[in-house]
Amino acid sequence: MGDNMPEDDQRNALLVRDAMERTVAELPPVHDLVPTAVTQGRRRRARARLAIAAGIVCVAGAAVVGAVGLPAGGDGGTTVRPAASGTPEPSESPTPVQEPEAYRTPVHIEPTSDEETAMADLPPAERKQREDFQQRVAVLLDELLPDAVGLIRPVDLEVRRYQGETDDGKVFPVIFSVRPSGGGSGPKPCPDEPGALKGGSCERTTLPGGIEAISYRMLSDSPETTATMVYFSYGNSDVALTVTPDTNATTSAPVTSEELLAVVGDSRFLDLVRYADKNPMQESQISIAGD
Template structure:
């Protein structure tokens, strides 16, 4: 199965855990030798940086090779409390327990994005938590790439936030991806789910779709940023799982005026896959994002 570090940030593993982390890292090294999310600002910012991304990717690759042990160590088989890191029961979930898998996942060089003034990034997290989130991102990028159309590949993590990814080959259009499992707001901050509405004048279409386990999702297609006779289209699937709101979204490249090379149906294929739902279940049980109603870095 996909396995991630589940001890609280700052809790150090015992000696046996350290030995297992090292062994796991060595094995991986040898094997692998809301409204709609606003994707436009991120796409524009990443577009402005595409001219320097090739150099950034080279540097990130070197860092990834040096830090292979760190990434591998983020995915131990056992948690610090001596229990399996992933042990959910069917009775505690709103969908069936995902099918475990065990294939090793090579480390992917992340796309580097400099935070804006006053904005935080994963680099500001404690080392143990940063390692956990990077390990999760690496697993998620591999799952997304395997399930989404080839035109979106390769899929790489973006190092500024655990919910940020990028699709598309170097030198081509850059497609921003968001895979968010965000804890729901509670108490007075809690809000009802947004209505699923079609808005023709805004080129917005929303469909209510069923997922395994009786969950309902909203599959949304939106078009905007018309320029020169072209319109950039983005797609989103969102639903509630456990105590979290799950959002999977792919935007277009607004600099190149290229729409997302996927459809809402493509995202539903991902949402119905056990590998994706295993990632969702882990992130719901061990959150990595701020609760709804709070501002990251604020």
Template sequence: MEDNMPRDDHRSALLVTDAMERTVEELPPLQDLVPAAVAQGRRRRTRARLALAAGIACVAGAVVCGSLALAVGNDARTTVRPATSGTPSASASPDRVQEPEPYRTPVHIAPTSDGERATAHLPAAERKRRAEFQQRAAVLLDKLLPDAVGLIRPVDLEVWRYQAETADGTVFPVIFSVRPSGGGSGLKSCPADPGALKGGSCEQATLPGGIKAISLRVFADSAETMATEVHFPYGHSDVTLMVNPAQGARASAPVTGKELLAAAADPRFLELVRHADAHPMEKRQTSVEGG
């Protein structure tokens, strides 16, 4: 077939064949090409896997960041600020100012006696001192007395008067009095004749520090309702803690003598008593209203 080709075509074919042979001769032997190709394929596969893993990590990071952003946004809208704890956190400053206790709106009474009118005209600083003490006492008594007594609020013109009100509107007058006695001589004792209590009860107890106290459960306001009270001397004062029957309702004080004694024995209550004894807010008198 080559013999029948024109001379020029035959010459061109030889040139092409020669060029192809030279190109093949410059390439490495066949056995060297296979390992090189395998290694190159492995490198490409490794790079592809790394790229895929990086992409997955980026996507996962974006999802986590998005979740955190959503959580922060939701907390900002729905988280309720927790109540203040008396124990500071590890990161809290040792002289961090604690938040004030919840404020109890005082029950207002119009002055009807000389004492109430005198209280209404006390200097502003003294009225503030008494009001702050009553706020502390109301919040503490609310913690120490049974829930059945109700929410306790101070009465504004008498530092020793408080009012407890239940959810259904039942009101129980409460007395917390630290009255100067001139030496803490107002120690009371249970009657020798139980009949003198007319169906009530009396219990003697000893509070922390060796303080002698009595707890009384006696009829008050009517023959059907009873009051509960605790009396004890402290320093130069006579102390009374008392829950009276409900106003306008036939309901006895919803607290037992033991429960009232437990409240009086609480160190926080005795600290309030100590403060009132050291900084009197009542005048010396022979009787306590409601006692």
């Protein structure tokens, strides 16, 4: 309770909290512990912060993107911003990622090939690290992304995979990848030639701390639908955040480039990036294109 809160308000708040705790204790241990109403309320409170964050975005033009194939699927404390450079170096002691405020039941997906392994096959300590990280990511993305993306849940197959689920049954796969660069050059610049993006758009901006980022709005494999993605380099990692269409409903990703740039520019999101850069949970690769 805040020290400045009147005594009557403190007593009322304690009564409300006690009633809520008793109610929650009677519920079954499933993702209903995070009712959509509570989720939407947090998002509405976050809109003002999102609008402010969006104001930092410096859009450097829009152009037209070839088809991209993306995989489909079946909460902040002390803030330390990275140094101002094209590829900022993280601090020696990264900000601890705080525990999420609620548990999200993961979406279960089985591997589709012998080359694809599930997190369930990892050693217990490594599996727990990735599951805990996914919970933190899911809660934060749920607050920062637009309501139209739906309730964000982790996918238990890979640490980078999540999905948004709406009340009317739409599912929007979400990818949040922090992968060791492995000598890659990071995100490529927007194409110079007009028409190269075939109806999509490409925007270049500078995030807090001098991080250079590229945002694409691209045509996807599903006809007449688009995906939205942001790429940037951080420390020793290539970072990508992507929201893809609901292919069954033939619905484009319900997030603009400006909204997604505001998400990745949030200090709490960059805290998660910093943690994953210091504690890699994905294998390195040459390029993040199509990650």
